[in-house]
Amino acid sequence: MKLDRIDFFDIRQPDRLAKAIHTQMGDLVLPVPVEDIATALDISEVRTGSFDGFEGMLLTDQARSIGAILANTRGGFRRARFTIAHELGHFLLEHHVLSSEAGFRCRAQDLKETREGRRHQKQETQANQFAIGLLAPVKALDEMLSSEPDLQDAVRLCVAFDISVEACVRRMIERRPEPLAAVWSKDGQVRYWDKNNGFPFVQLRKGDRLPQTTQAFRVHASSKSGFTDFSESPPMAWTSRDDIEIFEQTRRSPSGHAVTLLWADTPGPDDLDEEPDPYHRELGEPGFR
Structure with missing residues (x-):
């Protein structure tokens, strides 16, 4: 070369x-x-x-x-x-x-x-x-993504690019237009999280237990490995927002490591009944990943 x-x-x-x-x-x-x-x-x-x-x-x-x-x-x-x-x-x-x-x-x-x-x-x-x-060059990656977000894409990308699933999940979140976040956990405890610009701030820190009202918590509690389907999740379990819908999908490995993909359906301007509060903003970013 x-x-x-x-x-x-x-x-x-x-x-x-x-x-x-x-x-x-x-x-x-x-x-x-x-x-x-x-x-x-x-x-x-x-x-x-x-x-x-x-x-x-x-x-x-x-x-x-x-x-x-x-x-x-x-x-x-x-x-x-x-x-x-x-x-x-x-x-x-x-x-x-x-x-x-x-x-x-x-x-x-x-x-x-x-x-x-x-x-x-x-x-x-x-x-x-x-x-x-x-x-993981952009052109090749974009061609491999499914029409909608799916953690199984990350596994296919992992094989194609020979990099970790974690890196592929982060790259997928970065490239997709939907408001997405991912939460990595081990035995039900948060390791770190990442999000793209469209997703609200995630109110979890390293070492926190996964919220008990979430599918991710139930997956860890059952010790079941593999992929789940997307299911609706309480938005306040992950964020400070109650005006959005959140759907979650989890992949858990036999070792207890898991990643949960969060997909937010945020209201557009036509969905709001009143003017947004100009003084409401998310405070800061996480100190990990």
């Missing part, structure tokens, strides 16, 4: 950078050969293995003349593929400031970071955005 970094030097937006790489590659190959791409772009070595204390590491200099990537496989090889793409993002986004003299050292929470904020957090967010754009 031959790629020329000179075409990418002035690109600072992670999604544009990922798209530019795919444009230079030409025909799309799935799963995306991330290690081949890295070595074609001056990464001298990509090493995967079981490491302590970090998820990924990029060894490079400030000039980014050459680099080496280490990716932890303790979370599985699909997670390691994402880590390789994440570190490649740090390498190619040359405005990223090295976290040490040797390069970048990324922890597990860094690869979960999606909030813009301080420089470090912003750099980790951008590296994640590049990674998902490289591994």
